[in-house]
Amino acid sequence: xxxxxxxxxxxxxxxxxxxxxxxxxxxxxxxxxxxxxxxxxxxxxxxxxxxxxxxxxxxxxxxxxxxxxxxxxxxxxxxxxxxxxxxxxxxxxxxxxxxxxxxxxxxxxxxxxxxxxxxxxxxxxxxxxxxxxxxxxxxxxxxxxxx
Amino acid sequence: xxxxxxxxxxxxxxxxxxxxxxxxxxxxxxxxxxxxxxxxxxxxxxxxxxxxxxxxxxxxxxxxxxxxxxxxxxxxxxxxxxxxxxxxxxxxxxxxxxxxxxxxxxxxxxxxxxxxxxxxxxxxxxxxxxxxxxxxxxxxxxxxxxx
Numbered sequence: 110x111x112x113x114x115x116x117x118x119x120x121x122x123x124x125x126x127x128x129x130x131x132x133x134x135x136x137x138x139x140x141x142x143x144x145x146x147x148x149x150x151x152x153x154x155x156x157x158x159x160x161x162x163x164x165x166x167x168x169x170x171x172x173x174x175x176x177x178x179x180x181x182x183x184x185x186x187x188x189x190x191x192x193x194x195x196x197x198x199x200x201x202x203x204x205x206x207x208x209x210x211x212x213x214x215x216x217x218x219x220x221x222x223x224x225x226x227x228x229x230x231x232x233x234x235x236x237x238x239x240x241x242x243x244x245x246x247x248x249x250x251x252x253x254x255x256x
Numbered sequence: 257x258x259x260x261x262x263x264x265x266x267x268x269x270x271x272x273x274x275x276x277x278x279x280x281x282x283x284x285x286x287x288x289x290x291x292x293x294x295x296x297x298x299x300x301x302x303x304x305x306x307x308x309x310x311x312x313x314x315x316x317x318x319x320x321x322x323x324x325x326x327x328x329x330x331x332x333x334x335x336x337x338x339x340x341x342x343x344x345x346x347x348x349x350x351x352x353x354x355x356x357x358x359x360x361x362x363x364x365x366x367x368x369x370x371x372x373x374x375x376x377x378x379x380x381x382x383x384x385x386x387x388x389x390x391x392x393x394x395x396x397x398x399x400x401x402x403x
Binding site for chain 1: 366
């Protein structure tokens with residue numbers, strides 16, 4: 110079980126309270142598809158992904174990004190129980206979606222950069238530490254049920 | 257592979273970094289030491305406290321080297337040849353610290369967070385992608401001679 114200090118929990122939940130989940134989620138997913146174009150392989154039916162502008166404006170990308178980040182919120186509500194929280198999602202990503210877990214790590218790092226761009230100097234080193242730890246734990250939990 | 261457009265964006269962004277080399281370099285290193293404490297093992301001889309002169313000096317050096325690379329995008333191997341030797345034979349910093357597969361190495365991630373935090377929305381997806389590619393290319397050259 111992951112240990113979270115009181116400070117880490119505070120840094121995570123207080124920042125999360127200020128996050129616009131729809132916006133940040135859309136941006137994180139869009140950036141994933143732009144910065145690491147091979148990730149588009151999972152979204153062949155999403156329509157126009159032909160340019161950064163197309164990707165940023167694509168309504169399916171935006172909707173899916175919101176869905177992904179909303180799910181992230183579940184981890185934050187259950188910091189002491191992330192593996193269990195994501196058990197079914199892990200199975201889904203393995204058995205139905207066939208997503209290489211490396212992609213969870215990539216998306217996590219991108220999310221950090223999106224948060225840094227939004228919160229600028231409020232995204233302190235201590236904040237980055239807590240959040241990198243969180244995205245690492247989430248990525249690990251999502252990969253946990255792979256077989 | 258850096259396109260002409262990527263190179264243009266990298267030059268443009270570098271214009272915004274010039275003048276802040278020490279500040280950005282120091283912040284990137286500080287973020288790295290805080291977020292990934294294992295990186296401190298390479299600096300047992302440094303004072304790593306916040307605002308340390310040694311960290312500022314080293315940060316400035318690292319960013320200056322990146323700046324040199326940014327001016328030599330058509331010939332990174334040659335521009336970074338000395339540094340490549342240094343990292344391979346002398347420093348022997350584990351490459352995961354600056355290159356973690358396709359994703360961001362630890363220092364690369366922290367440097368991008370610094371840019372995002374200072375440039376905010378000017379750190380557009382296009383700039384982000386170009387910069388990520390640039391740092392990956394630098395990392396590849398630096399680890400070329402490891403074995």
